[in-house]
Each structure stands twice: as structure tokens, then as C-alpha cells.
Amino acid sequence: MLERQQVDHVARLARLELSDAEAEKMASELSKVLDHIEAIRSLDLDGVEPTSHVVDVVNALRADVPHTSLAPEVALEQAPEPTAAGFGVPSPGASAE
Amino acid sequence: MSSDLLDLTGAAAAAAIRAGELNAGELFDFYRGRAADDDLNAFTWVAEGRPVPAAADAPLAGVPLGVKDLFCTEGVASQSGSKILEGYRPPYTATVVQKLTDAGAALLAKTNQDEFAMGSSNENSAFGPVLNPWDRTRVPGGSSGGSAAAVAAGLLPWALGTDTGGSIRQPAAFSGIVGLKPTYGACSRYGMIAFASSLDQAGPLTRDVTDAALLLRHMVGKDENDSTSLKFPGEVSLPSRQDLAGIRLGVPEELIGAEGGIEPGVRESFDAAIALAERLGATVHACKLPHAPYALSAYYIIAPAEASANLSRFDGVRYGLRLAGDVDLTTMYSRTRGQGFGPEVKRRIMLGTYALSSGYYDAYYGTAQRVRTRIADDFRTAFDQVDFIVTPTAPSTAFELGAKSDDPLAMYLNDFCTVPMSLAGIPAISIPCGLSDGLPVGLQLAGPAFSESRILDAAFALEQALGFDGSIARKGGARSER
Secondary structure (H helix, E strand, O other), X not given: OXXXXXXXXXXXXXXXXXXXXXXXXXXXXXXXXXXXXXXXXHOOOOOOOOOOOOOOOOOOOOOOOOOOOOOHHHHHOOOOOEEOOEEOOOOOHHHOO | OHHHHHHOOHHHHHHHHHOOOOOXXXXXXXXXXHHHOOOOOOEEEEOOOOOOOOOOOOOOOOOEEEEEOOEOEOOXXXXXXXXXXXXXXXXOOOHHHHHHHHOOOEEEEEEOOOHHHOOOXXXXXXXXXXXXXXXXXXXXXXXXXXXXXXXXXXXXOEEXXXXXXXXXXXXXXXXXXXXXXXXXXXXXXXXXXXXXXXOOEXXXXXXXXXXXXXXXXXXXXXXXXEOOOOOOOXXXXXXXXXOOOOXXXXXXXXXXXXXXXXXXXXXXXXXXXXXXXXXXXXXXXXXXXXXXXXXXXXXXXXXXXXXXXXXXXXXOOOOOOOOOOOOOHHHHHHHHHHHHOOHXXXXXXXXXXXXXXXXXXXXXXXXXXXXXHHHHHHHHHHHHHOOEEEEEOOOOOXXXXXXXXXXXXXXXXXXXXXHHHXXXXXXXXXXXEEEEOOXXXXXXXXXXXXXXXXXXXXXXXXXXXXOOOOHHHHOOOOXXXX
16 A cells, blocks of 8 residues: 555655665555554544643743753763764755755 | 562562661662573663662662663663664653652663564564563563563562553563553653653553552652643552452453454453452443544554654764764765664654655544544543443463564554553553463553552552462563473
């Protein structure tokens, strides 16, 4: 049900590099799971509100008071490429749009 | 002395230390030794030395604690079982871990788990699979498999896990111990490496119900670092109930039958436990959860959708693995993620990304969210008639390593009985209710939001009457010697 072309498109959206073999396997495995999931589309859900969260909390706000958070050097400590300006990354290069 | 120490539950050890009959440092060394000799692959990290002693009046009195790898622990590797977080040492500690250490728990170990808590067998870990102490050819369940196996084998007195669709309850069932998933919002999620934020909850994995109550008591509460956390009404009480007089148990036909894949041996053990509950004074009522059979489908849309968003943070920029070489930014992202994540995590990211993608969003995610409403409504209706819902925790007992690893759908069906409660956000406990062919069977007891103290009380009464003997696994596991 899921074509190889769709798998490649979704993998691109998810920023996941998949090998050819992985993408082929993914197409068949995801198709099986999606077939099973399809069952819920047979339910009559007209007028049912969606639940995104079971807890009845809206707009949990805190007071707008400055407080100490992670020091920059601590935040950068785990980075693969820490720089004086922040997190270093490769150039966007040719793929930049 | 050693075998005496091993026989102490967490609560009993804490009481003995506080009474001056036991030295916390000696207990720590005893468990450190056992954890260091672990042959189940239950741990990702074990402390090297004794921690700072707990205050004399600390309720948990320095009793050692293991926590699932995905709990951030300051300065201690926390990888959520994934290669993509190789070498990550968080600059802060998860709230529930901090609360427990503030109450006197001594952090002894981090436990192995399915990568990013995605799995029901602990076979999806970058650290390799965990073995079940009842039978080392079998899985301990997942995703909190390391915590479950370690507690069952007596390598830890007690441990923390997390439950998104059953990841505390199912491994507790497979390993013959107690596991509690609290009400969504009861415990802070701050510092838990996220899987599905509207479902994830931390909870205890323990030898008995009293231990679960004691740990939970010191975990709950509103946290300013988690805006979805809630104030717990009152204090979690330690269970004492000896009977079930006046308790109405609801048995949902949708979750106990062969159509849910419930194995005959599991059903037999479950039925015997229900008969015992009746002898303790409970009344048993057939009840309906009409949408429960659809829960698994809704869950396998909602959880992967949330995961695909949560896991976008792992991109080789701020922490963890980066695989690059001379490539551009987008290739660095994709390559790091393609090689840093394991197969199951990639599968769920793909599933979630697909379900949220343009043109499919309402058909999948929107529909699943509406089913979620129906499921929560089903429980509300049921709880007008009964006090608790009881089901087997998992359709089967622990299966053999590798038995389901090539069939994602078969693996997902493990969560059949546990996922409905997760979607409804309600608390549920799994307690061992017997053996089927020498392997533990779990019984699940679920109640309305914030009914933890009542659930624990009822589970305690049943536990006393069942008299399940978990010492077999602590002594090496009967089946392994056949």
C-alpha cells in the first residue's frame, strides 16, 4: 500500500538517510502496520472532539521573572562542534534553498 | 547475612536502616556487587563507589535505586538506549530521580531499555538485549526491561521505569514483579528523554505493592519544569487492606478473550486470580470498553506522531553523535540520524512522519485523536459501574529472544491490554498472579485518574492472598536449570 516513492518522500521529510534495502523493507513493514491501523477509519466519529491531551490544563504560564538557566559553556559542553558563537554546523551548501 | 539482605524488600530495608539494624553503606556494597556480576545485561552504568550518605531521617534511608537509562542524571551517561546519544552526559537530573534521591534513595545504576522506550522486548537497545531471569532464553519485556529484570533477579531492590503504552506494566508481568503506571501528570516528565509526550509517565518497578507505594509517594507532585504535571491529591498511602469487601471489579470482555490473542495459560491464571478476588469479598462484573480493541491502532498513530516530532532534536548539532565528513548540513542531519537510530526507532519516525504529512494528517492523526476521546469516555462510563477494571497485563508470558523481532505488528500486539489505559491517562498496576508453564503471568488493575492509593490497597489485598513467590528468579530462575 505504501509505494517506494512515498517511503523516499517521507524519509526526506524526516531527515533519515535510508539504504536501498532499508527503504524496501520499510515499504512492506509500514504497509502491514498501516493495514492494521486502517481499522479505526471504519468507526463513526462524527461530532467527536479530538483529544490531544488527557490533562485539563490550558495555558500553563509562569510569572515573567528572569531566572538563571544553563550557562552557555555548560550548554555547549556536549556539542560535537562548539564554537565561540554557539553550535557549529556544516555549510548548508548546495542543498540550501 | 547476604541471603537475608536479598530477602529484604526496599521498604523493609529502609525500615531496618532507620531502626539502626542495617548499615546503608553495606547494603549499597551488597547490591553494587550483585549489579557488577550481572549476567542479564540489565545495566548501562553501575556506580563505582558509595554515594554521600542519606540524612538519618530520610524516608528512603539510602536504599539503592536503579533508574532507566532515559532518565537524565547529571554527569552520568544517559542515552535512552540509543547510539545517537553516545557519550551524552546531561547537565541536570530528572525531577523524579532528584525527588527520590532527596528522599534518601542512593543511585546505584542506570538500566538497559529499548531504544527511546520503543519496544516490548528490550531487544531494540544499542546496548544489546536483556535476558529474563526466570528463563535466560526469553525476553524480560520492554521497554523498561533492564529495570524489570534487575529487580526480579535481585540485582536491585527497586527501580524506576517509564510507561508510554505498557513499558512498565508488561515487563513487570514478564518478570514476575510489580509495576505501576501513575495517572498522566502525577509525576513530572522533566528530564525524561521524551518518546510520546502526551503518554509518557514515570513509575516504579518493585518486588511488591508496598514498595511501589513507597517509591510513588516520593515521586508525585507538580513541577514548574513540566507544565503538564499536576498536584497529587493528598499523599500516596501505604497499602494495608486485607480484603476486597465491597469492591466492584469490572472485567471487560474486549480485553480478555482469544480475539485479543490472550493465551489460554494466561487466561487460566487470570481467571483463578479473579475467583480469589471474589473469595476476598469483591464482586465481579462483566463490563464493556467498546473502543478498546481500536486503542492499539490509535496508539500506533499518536505515539509515533509525537515521537517523530520529539526525536527531531537528535540531529548532530547540540549533543550526541554526529556523522559527517565533508558534507552539507542536510546530509549531515540525515546521515547522523540514519546511522544513529536503530531499525524500530526509524520505523516509528517514518510512521509518525507519514501520519502527520500533508494530505494524511486528518485521516490518521485526527481520527486517532477522536478514537482517544471515545476510549476515555468508555472508561468514564465503566467507572460509574465498577471501582476497577481488571485484565491480564499482557496476552502472553515472556517469549523467546528473537521470536517476534522480524514482525513489528506481532510485537505491537503485546500492548493490547495496556494501551487503552495509556490513551485515557489513567493509572494501572501490574502484579504477578501466578505461573503458566513456569513463567510469570501479570494481572492489571486500573482505576480512575488519581485513584493510585485505592489501586495499591486493592492490589495489596490480592497480593497477600495470591502469595506469589518471586524468590525463584532471585535464586537464578527455575527454568534455566532444566
